[in-house]
Amino acid sequence: MKKPQTIIGAGLKNIPWEERPVNKLDVIWRYSHNPVIPRDAIPTSNSIFNSAVVPFRDGFAGVFRCDNKRRDMNIHSGKSADGIHWTIDPEPIVFIGDPDVIKMEYRYDPRVVWIEDRYYVSWCNGYHGPTIGIGYTYDFKIFYQLENAFLPYNRNGVLFPRKINGKYAMLSRPSDRGHTPFGDMFYSDNPDLAYWGRHRFVMQPKGGWQSTKVGPGPTPIETPEGWLLFYHGVLTSCNGFEYSFGAAILDLEQPWKVLYRTGSYLLAPDAIYERVGDTPNVVFPCAALADADTGRLAIYYGGADTVTGLAFTQIDELIEAIKKDSDV
Amino acid sequence: MKKPQTIIGAGLKNIPWEERPVNKLDVIWRYSHNPVIPRDAIPTSNSIFNSAVVPFRDGFAGVFRCDNKRRDMNIHSGKSADGIHWTIDPEPIVFIGDPDVIKMEYRYDPRVVWIEDRYYVSWCNGYHGPTIGIGYTYDFKIFYQLENAFLPYNRNGVLFPRKINGKYAMLSRPSDRGHTPFGDMFYSDNPDLAYWGRHRFVMQPKGGWQSTKVGPGPTPIETPEGWLLFYHGVLTSCNGFEYSFGAAILDLEQPWKVLYRTGSYLLAPDAIYERVGDTPNVVFPCAALADADTGRLAIYYGGADTVTGLAFTQIDELIEAIKKDSDV
Amino acid sequence: MKKPQTIIGAGLKNIPWEERPVNKLDVIWRYSHNPVIPRDAIPTSNSIFNSAVVPFRDGFAGVFRCDNKRRDMNIHSGKSADGIHWTIDPEPIVFIGDPDVIKMEYRYDPRVVWIEDRYYVSWCNGYHGPTIGIGYTYDFKIFYQLENAFLPYNRNGVLFPRKINGKYAMLSRPSDRGHTPFGDMFYSDNPDLAYWGRHRFVMQPKGGWQSTKVGPGPTPIETPEGWLLFYHGVLTSCNGFEYSFGAAILDLEQPWKVLYRTGSYLLAPDAIYERVGDTPNVVFPCAALADADTGRLAIYYGGADTVTGLAFTQIDELIEAIKKDSDV
Amino acid sequence: MKKPQTIIGAGLKNIPWEERPVNKLDVIWRYSHNPVIPRDAIPTSNSIFNSAVVPFRDGFAGVFRCDNKRRDMNIHSGKSADGIHWTIDPEPIVFIGDPDVIKMEYRYDPRVVWIEDRYYVSWCNGYHGPTIGIGYTYDFKIFYQLENAFLPYNRNGVLFPRKINGKYAMLSRPSDRGHTPFGDMFYSDNPDLAYWGRHRFVMQPKGGWQSTKVGPGPTPIETPEGWLLFYHGVLTSCNGFEYSFGAAILDLEQPWKVLYRTGSYLLAPDAIYERVGDTPNVVFPCAALADADTGRLAIYYGGADTVTGLAFTQIDELIEAIKKDSDV
Amino acid sequence: MKKPQTIIGAGLKNIPWEERPVNKLDVIWRYSHNPVIPRDAIPTSNSIFNSAVVPFRDGFAGVFRCDNKRRDMNIHSGKSADGIHWTIDPEPIVFIGDPDVIKMEYRYDPRVVWIEDRYYVSWCNGYHGPTIGIGYTYDFKIFYQLENAFLPYNRNGVLFPRKINGKYAMLSRPSDRGHTPFGDMFYSDNPDLAYWGRHRFVMQPKGGWQSTKVGPGPTPIETPEGWLLFYHGVLTSCNGFEYSFGAAILDLEQPWKVLYRTGSYLLAPDAIYERVGDTPNVVFPCAALADADTGRLAIYYGGADTVTGLAFTQIDELIEAIKKDSDV
Amino acid sequence: MKKPQTIIGAGLKNIPWEERPVNKLDVIWRYSHNPVIPRDAIPTSNSIFNSAVVPFRDGFAGVFRCDNKRRDMNIHSGKSADGIHWTIDPEPIVFIGDPDVIKMEYRYDPRVVWIEDRYYVSWCNGYHGPTIGIGYTYDFKIFYQLENAFLPYNRNGVLFPRKINGKYAMLSRPSDRGHTPFGDMFYSDNPDLAYWGRHRFVMQPKGGWQSTKVGPGPTPIETPEGWLLFYHGVLTSCNGFEYSFGAAILDLEQPWKVLYRTGSYLLAPDAIYERVGDTPNVVFPCAALADADTGRLAIYYGGADTVTGLAFTQIDELIEAIKKDSDV
16 A cells, blocks of 8 residues: 655655665764865855755755855855755856846855746845845746845745745744844745735744754655655854754744754754854755655755755654654 | 925924024934933833834824833834824823734834825834834724834834835845844835745945944935835944934835935934933934925934924925035 | 730831821832932942841941942941931941951942851852852941852841851852842751751742842741741833732741732832932842731831932831732 | 872782883873874764773773764763773663753763762753752762752852862862853862852963963872872964863862973873864863872863873873973 | 142132032032033034043133034044133144154043143043053144154043153053953153153052043142042943043152052932933042142033043142042 | 066975866865874963964975963974975963053964064954064064054954065954954054054955944055955854965055955865864965966965865966956
8 A cells, every 4th residue: 555645745766865874863863975065166165055956957056155265155056966966056146137126246055846847046135135036937047026025134945845825935034133142933925926924923043053043954745744844053152153953843823833843953063064164064955856756755955054965864764753842 | 486396295283383493504403392202201211212203193293212210121002183282192002913023021222104095114123133023003092013124133114105116115224143243224115925036136335423333214205216215324433322313305216226325424413312321322313293395304213212302394305415525 | 915926026216117008908018208318429420229237236237338429339338226317437348257258359249147156148159250248247247258159159148136047047049140130039048057958949930020030138026927038020012121018927937938928019110219310220129028917017128229228117017918819 | 019000099910001112201291092082972962072081990981971973961870891882871870859950951071080989960940040950879870969059140160079178179170151261270178068168260271372271180099299280271363262181280289380381281182083073172181090109191082072082191291291390 | 838849830810719518528629510511512422521621821722622413533623711611613623744653543631731832732542452652732732743642542631731751651441342340540741742662550440430531630740748649430330331530649759659549439320411411420520720829620520421620629728638548 | 487476475496285186176185195284282281273384494394373271372483394294393382572552361273474584473462352463583583573463352463574655564363352243354554663653544344244334454565456355254154264365465555555356265174174163164365375487376364263274376367367366
């Protein structure tokens, strides 16, 4: 008898995958050849991290945060046959749109999601302060930019992969202008991808690894239990911020309602490329691939604000772990 | 021959008024019996300030920030026959609306404006941080609350008195969660009073009295020159913030374009009730009455975060002064 | 039929007193000739405030914080026939005791209380940081100093006027070394006035006027309802700290249990000598006289860290007000 | 002829030991197989560090700080035959005691010491802020908790291994509530393990590696020269705190008198497990084993707030080095 | 027999003067008609304070800090017949000099001194940060600007009234770029008014009123005892900085050697115009007139960064007081 | 035909050198055996970094920052035959000079330069705060100290290798007293190595890697294009400062005029000895050797405030790269 699918979505036969190491008990495990994308995958880059990938045609495409050697932050498109070996465009994405809006100050921490007929990109967009930029593409060659979603100051705008109650929906983490020492997650919806409203509080920091701020990570993944959301959490040590990540399950129709939320982190900095880099002690997930047929998930995350790593999990195990450890 | 009206709007015969003192050269002058509203105008109040009034029937009505002796911040309605002697409701306003939205954390710094068929109120609304609350009333007795305009963190949401290009329009000053040390002014519009977007940068701090932050004050006043906007500016001394106010003229159809802006302040703390109070050295304007027939303006402003003062100016003189001193 | 006494204690016929002003509704009212002690009551003083008085023989005695013109902080004894006109010793108190302990760094914010057979003085004592000094006197001429009650860093050590469960008892507010931005109140007891322990949490900041820190004020007053404790609360504005005071009622036998606590402040800075001085916007109570026969209370408090004021209340009214406004 | 013992205490034949590496001149040297306890020695742990061990029966026992993957801080017991290979209880210690006191907020940085008839444990205990918790055990299975030693805010409470002048004695480092930027060491004594007093200043920061704060490390070791105390010191770089350690010799009868104190550190972060981890650049000693017969010392210390390391020294050489480099 | 002159210098018959009030014991007393210069003595000024005056022809001239209503800081010349009634030029001083150097960013807190053949002016000069500007005039009409004395960041450059050891000499207080939380006084000399060097430390903060920073005030006054230097000191309260002033006596030939220094302040904020203004609680002296014949001194000082006050003292009494209270 | 020399200066046959690694495109490349000087090259050192070398006789000499195990900062001389293997004097340099000036507080970050007839050393010198010390030597055995160049607070004083317009010239970076969060570069000149003046602004931070502060590195190298200046830039991440370096070309006769300046860094922390150490993420150049015959440059830089590294470049390529990437 066929097991009902846990992931509501399509199969993805060529999802990058590696079995869990023997003797490893954690629900999430790292790819053994991490980092999958080194800091210098293009000649001008200082670092490539906090980036987003999606299935595209018979392979994968993505939008990558590439800080160049000026330490300007920008986003580039890239392609891969296997999700592991990537060719990143050495030139940043150029957007088509309203000249007032497309003016580039800085762009970083992109997310990508397929909704209905195209790929939407959202990112932290410099417009007199950080806010949420939105654009779309059909082919990862030509990109169109829409109005910024919100007033500054905001980061980590993450679109849901389908309309909810007939509206586009986004999670985000309002901020200040600097290295913000606080961060709650909010939900907003939108009838037309132009005007946003009906903002609802979703979650705030708790103790431990998620005591300073929490923000949405990859595009939420639909499951019968609710939206599976990986999210980052920040702890402040006497030597600065430490970024880990956990997961929550949000109500399918009222996603501002948190049904479950990991008390423990799922992944915290441990590998040398997560501990050492331009910002020590950071793992920061921005994308996840899902294969509905096998329940496999492949999570892309930034390491130490310098490189991109890959980690794996199996959704049934993961959901069980989230529910068991939940501490809403 | 009749001079063309400078104020685009109605006459207001009973506007509060006092002539400029002899020997006084400043464009704006204080009411000699300030403060018009003392800190204890209702029995429970610690302070009444940063409040908004409008013409109402044959007198005036308003929404007042009354901090009680818990130092809870809330807004109360009030009435006056002459704009000077006020009766303020000892109970705060109770809003009708979506239970998720009307839940009271705190409310402060209201503005009131007549648009089309009713009075709209906007204020700094506590919803997991400060944001912009919006409501309306027909009679200053029953108040309805709409969705918050923006995600936190924001203050000083000020509606324009008519639609611009077919849309409701608002100025605001995005902030952080505390005593924000920065503040730029932005413009947003809205097709339906529910969803906001098309956010545009308007102005940022410059030197001197307006070097730390700037934010919109009373409802803009329409003139043939553009929208007359009083705005507050903040300077940081070694003993904290000092709030003064100046004025700008914004383009009528593209109000995010600043045509003129006072280099000098128009009013800065000097009177004892502006210098001494719960927050020393604050003048903070939230409302202005205008008489189109005479060009008289009466400005209500908070003094030292404790009381409400009144100041006067004549619009033609004022606009001339703004243009002469302009430093865009 | 004689009403049961609300104050458990002796009568005090000559308690300073002034009737409540007509038209004044507040439970506590200021003495009309405040400040009772000016900043320069002795030739060397910069300021005299946050001081403590008790009935003594047929008049009153006290211990006064006198900051001199070096701005050194020290404590002086004083005497008064009527509690209003004070003669303060121009020389600071010299203590007799263990040389390691009596070494003077600084002394401030004294409290005085009669327990059993003598007057105990407690104060903020500089010993490699602020901590709680304790001493005693029989005559306000000769003073003996005991061991410091606690490790640094602490302020506002306030002794109860009798043993509780056979032990001396003290409230205090642990701090850091500077202008501490936090402050909870704790209870400790002591078998012998030498060793302290059994520390229990009492209360922490809430919103509004008491949102930054709370600390004990005058010696608690015993009533059938519990210990009446005036306490200060601090709010942080963008221009610094503002000190107000309210009151709580603590369980008689387990004084770390708060039975009632004012949501609203009882007295907040308003008079010019509370608003303007070395630290603007401070009222800080350190002593209260009580007349059990009439229920009258006279509260001494520092104004703007510069002068000493006096305020009055009637205990039955006060307790009723505390219970009505209570927000534990 | 037998050399007089430098360590006043028992022999410890099975003390962990490794000879000093050839070509290594430092007085203290690291164990070549460090870390002795990895971050994941129990399944739920994020990190195991700043922990304490003692001889127990014919092996060793200890109390270990295990932060779990929530980053909750707690203490666990553990056992070892050789002091190197440890079995740590996967469940935290459960204390028996007064319900008001044993309520768990957080527990960290334990020390363990044998006094008279049992093993005492002291640790940083969350009770409305960090303070010093005390408990005891006879068998490392059943643990009893006593009253907290002090009011908050305090860390690093370290008991002496015997009564001094008939009193129990403790060193500690009063603090604030966060990542305290200051730290002096104080001495307190106690007649009954319930009430503490007679607090005396011991030492404060000096320059260099110990310029920000200093605090006691392992239980002091009695020698004819005085109490040998390893202590940590903190330097503030532009990237945060760096923790090293040195040693002092305290007067035997008046241990608040510092006879000698290392000008140079004895061990500072250098190995990768000290440089890289949840808090980079930390070595933090919490326990030392001593073999009176050979003068060998084995020091357990936390590395980078993540793992536990072991280092060795020979007491005669060490004392000579301390005296030579002393800079009191 | 004629008493030897205490002030080494000329008589000044028309020095402003008012006798010490009866019952007033302080060595320095305020002018009863303070402030001598109100905030609006010229039409564009927001405030006039921290200004310098000298005898000029048969009256007085000065250089005044006038912040305009933009809160731009600039310096203006002024004249007076009696030192009390001043006519200040409504236009700021225009300097002649090297175009790279005279470029105006901001100018404030001037001092003026006669050396040999002309009046030298020094002030805090904006040149990519605050530094010390120097200029001269013969007539208070035409002003010439020289090179800035030092690299940024510096304030309060005060020239000695004659060469010392054949060199021009200056006291100053190096700073940072903002509201500097530290301040020591240094001495520098100069062979040619172009190149400065031989920098020597003079004095640093001590406790109390002078615990945060100290800086030179008026031009030092030569006496047989040494250079009489009024200097400001700053204390940090929880509501910001408080500025008072005291005096020191510096060695005549090695002025970096402090012979005496007041432990107590001489004047601290007390009058309402010193307590209340743009910066509450500031007295800041920038000039002193001296009459060698009578020993009278008239000190000009800024009040609350808003107005200019005048205070008086008699030099023999003052020097005696400094020596008696000295605490070097 | 002989190519015109790009480096104006002498040949240096024995310049340390290693060819650019194959596949490496960056203009600057690291020495493959870095660090050339380990942290413990002398027995007492905690770290050796930010140091300066010059050709000396037929080999090399240098002045090295050696922080000892007290973490005292001092400078030592050293010698090398090949510029790679160094013998550093275990004793710090002792200076001969004015006792007021040579008094040692701390010394760090030296530079060395040959001017006319001797080697000049400049360093950050503790004199009541950091300032610029200057000394000279003929033989790296006997060192003479001159007056400090400037008032505190300053760092990174770098002398030009010849007089400019007849004057000695220096670049420096004025600072505050701590981990300064700002930093502009200035130019000063000097007729006699005693008195400094004619201070001119050179450059300030821009975006990215050089957004917090910029300061001069090695002695400028004369070329026909102008002075080649390597300079460090600092970026502030949420975990502290990150130091990289770039280069500028300054006008030969007016060196405060910046002709070209790299938009991108030339070298940023990447190697483990740059990422991990007492201050993570630091590369800090203090010296460069140049061979005019080949155009080779060898740059010495500090790694992570712990060790000394070496990097190479070829001047023609470098200048071309600077000009191409220039963003003045």
